[in-house]
Amino acid sequence: MSCIFCKEEVGSEHEEHILPESLGGKDWAVLPEGLVCEKCNQYFGAKVESPALSSFPFLPFRLFLQIPTKRGKAPRQQVTIGEIMSSGIPGVVGANPRDDEIETGIREENVTQMRIRAEVTEPLAVSRLLLKMGLEVVAADNAEDALSEKFDEARKFVRAPATGSEWWFLMVTDHDSLFRKLKQGVTCQEWFEGLKLEVVDEQGAEVFHLQLIDMHFITPLERRVGPPDMSDLSEPKYRLFNPVC
Numbered sequence: 001m002s003c004i005f006c007k008e009e010v011g012s013e014h015e016e017h018i019l020p021e022s023l024g025g026k027d028w029a030v031l032p033e034g035l036v037c038e039k040c041n042q043y044f045g046a047k048v049e050s051p052a053l054s055s056f057p058f059l060p061f062r063l064f065l066q067i068p069t070k071r072g073k074a075p076r077q078q079v080t081i082g083e084i085m086s087s088g089i090p091g092v093v094g095a096n097p098r099d100d101e102i103e104t105g106i107r108e109e110n111v112t113q114m115r116i117r118a119e120v121t122e123p124l125a126v127s128r129l130l131l132k133m134g135l136e137v138v139a140a141d142n143a144e145d146a147l148s149e150k151f152d153e154a155r156k157f158v159r160a161p162a163t164g165s166e167w168w169f170l171m172v173t174d175h176d177s178l179f180r181k182l183k184q185g186v187t188c189q190e191w192f193e194g195l196k197l198e199v200v201d202e203q204g205a206e207v208f209h210l211q212l213i214d215m216h217f218i219t220p221l222e223r224r225v226g227p228p229d230m231s232d233l234s235e236p237k238y239r240l241f242n243p244v245c
């Protein structure tokens with residue numbers, strides 16, 4: 001079999017998760033063996049998954065959903081009051097106050113809020129992670145199809161993007177609903193019900209859609225699909241990114 005990303009022959013086999021384990025992808029998310037080579041797998045882990053999953057929006061998502069890393073570690077993030085981390089209990093996060101003043105403030109209930117910087121700092125990694133997932137969803141359904149020429153540009157952007165090349169993605173978030181659910185604590189069942197990875201037809205081309213509870217990510221798997229007209233789609237619910245490599 002050829003690797004769906006570099007088209008080289010796949011030598012040694014390994015487990016490849018369509019939805020990364022650090023984003024909650026378990027056994028059901030494993031791609032059939034022999035579709036991704038070890039070299040590409042290593043590359044994605046270091047250059048795509050690592051920066052994407054350790055930044056907004058995936059990091060706070062993992063943190064509040066209590067999704068540990070592959071090695072079982074609790075996700076952590078810097079916030080205004082110091083550092084917060086998963087506690088393992090739905091709806092509850094632990095905190096490491098930045099200094100004594102904040103620690104005392106928390107104890108005395110003067111400090112009751114913290115702010116997370118809701119800014120996508122690694123749009124290129126997010127874009128490439130979405131594309132990688134999209135191509136793997138195609139491959140899980142039909143490995144031959146994933147190797148077709150129409151995905152060559154997506155493949156290149158994921159594995160070896162040319163300097164100056166770009167690939168858009170749209171993020172759609174229902175912030176109120178998401179915040180309410182994260183505060184209450186999301187059960188395993190709710191998390192599963194709010195999860196979707198699908199490739200849909202749009203303007204006669206294939207587009208990938210990832211849904212994580214109340215967050216949606218949309219990116220084309222073929223470059224000819226242009227970004228949506230943003231004049232009717234306002235921020236912060238709709239955010240269009242067009243990261244350049």
Ligand SMILES: [Zn+2]
Nearest residue numbers: 003006037040
């Ligand atoms: Zn490969």
